[in-house]
Amino acid sequence: MGLPNPRTHPTSCGAPQGTDDAGRAWRICDPSSFLSDSYRQSLNERLIQLERDSHASAIKAGAACGTTGPKGAELAVAIVGSLSDAGTGNVNQVSRQVFNQWGIGHEGCNNGVLLFLAINDRKSSIKTGSGAQALVNDRMASAVLKGDQLKRKLRDADYDAAVEHAVSILEGPLASYSAPFEYSFIGYYGITIACALCVLTGVSYIVYRQEQDRKHNAERKAEFERKLANLHSALDARKKSDNGANPPCAICLEPMPDATFETSEVENGLEILSCGHCFHADCIQEWLSRNQSCPVCRRANPRCSGKYQHEAGGNSTRNHEESYWMFARSRLFEDYSDVPGVERAASRVEQTHWEDQDLSRIYYEEVSTMEREAAEREVELEAQRANDDNWGGGNCDSGGGADGDW
Numbered sequence: 001m002g003l004p005n006p007r008t009h010p011t012s013c014g015a016p017q018g019t020d021d022a023g024r025a026w027r028i029c030d031p032s033s034f035l036s037d038s039y040r041q042s043l044n045e046r047l048i049q050l051e052r053d054s055h056a057s058a059i060k061a062g063a064a065c066g067t068t069g070p071k072g073a074e075l076a077v078a079i080v081g082s083l084s085d086a087g088t089g090n091v092n093q094v095s096r097q098v099f100n101q102w103g104i105g106h107e108g109c110n111n112g113v114l115l116f117l118a119i120n121d122r123k124s125s126i127k128t129g130s131g132a133q134a135l136v137n138d139r140m141a142s143a144v145l146k147g148d149q150l151k152r153k154l155r156d157a158d159y160d161a162a163v164e165h166a167v168s169i170l171e172g173p174l175a176s177y178s179a180p181f182e183y184s185f186i187g188y189y190g191i192t193i194a195c196a197l198c199v200l201t202g203v204s205y206i207v208y209r210q211e212q213d214r215k216h217n218a219e220r221k222a223e224f225e226r227k228l229a230n231l232h233s234a235l236d237a238r239k240k241s242d243n244g245a246n247p248p249c250a251i252c253l254e255p256m257p258d259a260t261f262e263t264s265e266v267e268n269g270l271e272i273l274s275c276g277h278c279f280h281a282d283c284i285q286e287w288l289s290r291n292q293s294c295p296v297c298r299r300a301n302p303r304c305s306g307k308y309q310h311e312a313g314g315n316s317t318r319n320h321e322e323s324y325w326m327f328a329r330s331r332l333f334e335d336y337s338d339v340p341g342v343e344r345a346a347s348r349v350e351q352t353h354w355e356d357q358d359l360s361r362i363y364y365e366e367v368s369t370m371e372r373e374a375a376e377r378e379v380e381l382e383a384q385r386a387n388d389d390n391w392g393g394g395n396c397d398s399g400g401g402a403d404g405d406w
Helices: 037-061 091-102 137-144 150-153 159-176 185-189 193-240 281-290 322-335 342-349 359-386
Strands: 073-078 112-118 123-128 270-272 278-280 399-403
Touching: 037 073, 037 159, 073 091, 073 159, 091 112, 091 123, 112 159, 123 137, 137 150, 137 159, 137 399, 150 159, 159 359, 193 322, 193 359, 270 281, 278 281, 322 342, 342 359
Parallel strands: 073 112
Antiparallel strands: 112 123, 123 399, 270 278
């Protein structure tokens, strides 16, 4: 007869009464209770946590498979009195039947592993799906089953300790989603120093690039927040006075010094255009090399042909006008749209009057909202994984493993 599937019939596999009603996921089938109740319970919790850790490691490693993206490996344990309790044939055939009937591992990934023990027949087996072989290869499976420690514990009928020994070896590579070096092809057969150096160089470069990307993202965020503070401070000063403090350059959002432009259109590192809008000289020079109009008012060919003509009774520049501030704000959000929270803050800002906007508050509120939403999504995924009543639909038809006895 077939062995019950612990994911759909947990109490038939030794789970506590009520597990079916509670809908808890179960990873062990031990219908004859060879394991103690307390160890079976704690082991099941470890196997559930193993899947979560493996899933997180698969995401970090970018180990996508099938069409669903990265998926963590699954480890199941089956313990029967006799092979006939689980299927027909030898231990290799029966353990394969159990693996495929349960569907251990995710469909498309086939990243499941089964530890199978037939106590009265003194037979053991580890079966792996094709996607799990990179983590637990045949050499490793054979070493676990044929090792003296496992055999001695099984001969002593210390089944808790025997299963613990095997699981403790298997869970390491599955949780980290990386194969142990000593069982890998490189570690087993050795390889030339030149090839090892190539691998090391490649890994070092990847680590270096990841660190550089992290630093770049942190620098971009800090740069945006500094320029946002500049703009926010200038806006506050403007609200208190029509003239207020000098606004930052609308192109680069960096502060600008005082200038009167009474003798020249270029003064103190600034340049004023014929329309009255003023910018850093370097910024406007670069802008006009690509655009032949003022970035704020779009006046064509805006450079002064001579000394700038001041408007009677007005400011020396027109940088305090609403259009200048609107351009500065838009420029800031566009240039730093890659920074988390900026695009969402920009959408909110567009819905309010520009002088009523507390730009810093809006941005930091959106950052906090994104962080809270990410945490809530993780809680939902965690609950979904914990309440999943089915295996992933994997098989070991193209996988491997090893068989043993004691």
